[in-house]
Amino acid sequence: MSTVDEENAFEAIVIGGGLAGLSAAYRLAQAGRSVLVVERGSSCGAKTFTGGRLYTYSLRELLGEAWRDAPLQREIDREVITMVTGSEAMNVDTTFADPGGRSFSVLSTPLVEWLAARCEEAGAEIIPGATVTGLVIRDGVVCGVRLGDEELTSALVIDAEGINPLVFERAGLVRRLAREDVAVGVKYLFRLSEQEIDRRFNTSDRRGTAMLGMGAVTKGLFGGLFLYTNIDTISLGLVLDSDSWREHGHSIVETAEDLRQHPAIGRYVEGAELIEYGAHLVYEGSVDTVPQLFGDGWLIAGDAAGFCINRGFTIRGMDYAIASGIAAGETAAAALAAGDVSATRLSGYRTRLESGVLADMAKVRGAHHWMSHTPDLFTTYPALAVGLMRDMFTVDGGPLVPVRTTLGAAGKQVPKKLSTVLNLMKGVRSL
Numbered sequence: 063m064s065t066v067d068e069e070n071a072f073e074a075i076v077i078g079g080g081l082a083g084l085s086a087a088y089r090l091a092q093a094g095r096s097v098l099v100v101e102r103g104s105s106c107g108a109k110t111f112t113g114g115r116l117y118t119y120s121l122r123e124l125l126g127e128a129w130r131d132a133p134l135q136r137e138i139d140r141e142v143i144t145m146v147t148g149s150e151a152m153n154v155d156t157t158f159a160d161p162g163g164r165s166f167s168v169l170s171t172p173l174v175e176w177l178a179a180r181c182e183e184a185g186a187e188i189i190p191g192a193t194v195t196g197l198v199i200r201d202g203v204v205c206g207v208r209l210g211d212e213e214l215t216s217a218l219v220i221d222a223e224g225i226n227p228l229v230f231e232r233a234g235l236v237r238r239l240a241r242e243d244v245a246v247g248v249k250y251l252f253r254l255s256e257q258e259i260d261r262r263f264n265t266s267d268r269r270g271t272a273m274l275g276m277g278a279v280t281k282g283l284f285g286g287l288f289l290y291t292n293i294d295t296i297s298l299g300l301v302l303d304s305d306s307w308r309e310h311g312h313s314i315v316e317t318a319e320d321l322r323q324h325p326a327i328g329r330y331v332e333g334a335e336l337i338e339y340g341a342h343l344v345y346e347g348s349v350d351t352v353p354q355l356f357g358d359g360w361l362i363a364g365d366a367a368g369f370c371i372n373r374g375f376t377i378r379g380m381d382y383a384i385a386s387g388i389a390a391g392e393t394a395a396a397a398l399a400a401g402d403v404s405a406t407r408l409s410g411y412r413t414r415l416e417s418g419v420l421a422d423m424a425k426v427r428g429a430h431h432w433m434s435h436t437p438d439l440f441t442t443y444p445a446l447a448v449g450l451m452r453d454m455f456t457v458d459g460g461p462l463v464p465v466r467t468t469l470g471a472a473g474k475q476v477p478k479k480l481s482t483v484l485n486l487m488k489g490v491r492s493l
């Protein structure tokens with residue numbers, strides 16, 4: 063049994079002050095445990111990167127009614143799925159009457175900064191601008207971290223390093239990130255007045271739009287675009303599967319630039335001031351690549367544990383980062399109270415996640431494989447959808463074309479009909 067050493071300066075140390083690490087620290091501090099968050103950025107939030115749309119259920123669970131004070135942007139009430147060719151687009155555009163506060167667009171830096179302040183109020187300590195370089199491991203039990211030559215000991219360590227958990231990888235606790243487990247995300251942030259965003263997206267009262275799409279913007283490769291309206295900015299970006307991107311050798315910068323210039327997408331940000339851009343990895347693994355989640359004296363949460371699901375029409379990582387942070391923080395607090403941080407005691411963490419993120423990931427286990435092996439999704443189908451709409455809506459004085467004829471002509475363009483239908487059914491099952 064790994065017992066708790068009274069000599070430690072902190073009972074728990076959290077590596078990484080993103081949403082996962084801060085959620086864990088918040089729960090530990092609330093439970094009266096002494097906890098330190100070590101963050102390599104100059105402040106929490108300085109190095110975080112997201113799309114960003116947050117599904118709020120886990121933030122509510124973390125903060126109770128105080129979630130309403132979080133610096134969220136617009137409440138999403140309009141969902142757009144877009145399929146684009148080189149110059150055109152076909153949209154499925156849905157506006158919900160009562161979005162129920164379920165999701166908001168967010169900018170990750172102010173959100174994470176705000177959560178860090180709540181952690182400090184609750185009693186957690188945060189050291190920004192410090193990078194954890196290794197772990198202190200004694201008799202197989204993780205009992206602290208190294209910051210260069212310095213050692214900080216604790217009864218327990220929570221890893222929330224984000225998508226590339228190098229500290230845990232170097233210690234042999236997680237495997238090296240594989241290329242097939244990640245996609246590359248690029249994002250631009252454009253400034254535009256609140257009124258102009260309302261006008262372009264035909265909305266008011268800080269209601270927001272989430273647009274996800276696929277097609278020619280990824281040059282036919284597995285991936286997609288996202289656009290979220292914030293209060294007075296617009297987040298626009300792309301996620302590209304790193305395997306197909308590498309195989310085809312397209313420049314990711316050029317692909318992102320082409321997205322900005324796309325006639326059907328670029329119009330939303332036309333004339334807006336580009337104020338930020340960046341690139342980051344996005345987790346695309348499956349439940350089968352989730353690492354060991356706990357051990358003697360340690361737990362792992364958020365992206366570091368691979369908790370992200372991209373289904374094409376939703377990307378979820380932030381809500382799982384918060385939910386797994388809560389579960390890690392609560393499991394750790396109970397273990398500390400019991401004076402036992404052994405793997406057996408900490409295994410309750412995985413059990414909790416089995417009815418949450420792990421169950422979700424298991425349900426869509428085949429989705430990534432299906433999407434990456436169905437290139438027609440990113441080429442043929444968007445072109446067909448746009449072509450069908452063009453034919454239906456074109457009135458040019460020629461003879462009227464019945465819808466059945468238009469549909470029949472579109473159907474003729476579908477290659478290998480039976481295998482296409484079977485493959486689409488497989489896709490529906492995997493999503």
Ligand SMILES: Cc1cc2nc3c(=O)[nH]c(=O)nc-3n(C[C@H](O)[C@H](O)[C@H](O)COP(=O)(O)OP(=O)(O)OC[C@H]3O[C@@H](n4cnc5c(N)ncnc54)[C@H](O)[C@@H]3O)c2cc1C
Nearest residue numbers: 078080081082102112113114115194224247364365379380
């Ligand atoms: C392009 C893109 C679009 C996305 N869109 C969405 C979206 O719309 N909705 C959604 O829910 N999710 C989205 N995601 C996923 C989401 O952003 C992540 O799942 C989420 O931010 C993970 O949070 P985290 O706290 O686990 O990790 P992070 O936010 O990466 O935080 C990790 C922290 O650890 C720190 N750190 C790392 N190593 C060390 C070290 N050695 N010492 C000290 N500190 C360290 C880092 O500086 C960082 O602050 C997107 C991701 C990308 C890249």
